[in-house]
Amino acid sequence: MSGDNQKSSLRKDIDENLKRVYENALKEDVPDRFKLLLEQLKAKESGK
Template sequence: MADDTSKASIRDQINENLKRVYEDALKEEVPDRFKILLAQLREKAGGT
């Protein structure tokens, strides 16, 4: 029983950490080089 409780606690910690990392990643701005690449792809897709 204690082993199951311990595993559940570890699982909860992992879930919380993953959520925190994901939320932090969503707040990051897209780097300029990716914006440029996306703009180039849009131009190419629109030109065909």
């Protein structure tokens, strides 16, 4: 059964690392060039 415990521990470690990476990505700012592109798309959609 130690093999199952190792797999469980490994999965837990992977889950924690993925959550950490995802949370860090959410905290990052959107680059200025993407903001500019979004503004241009909104302007185009509104017919300006």
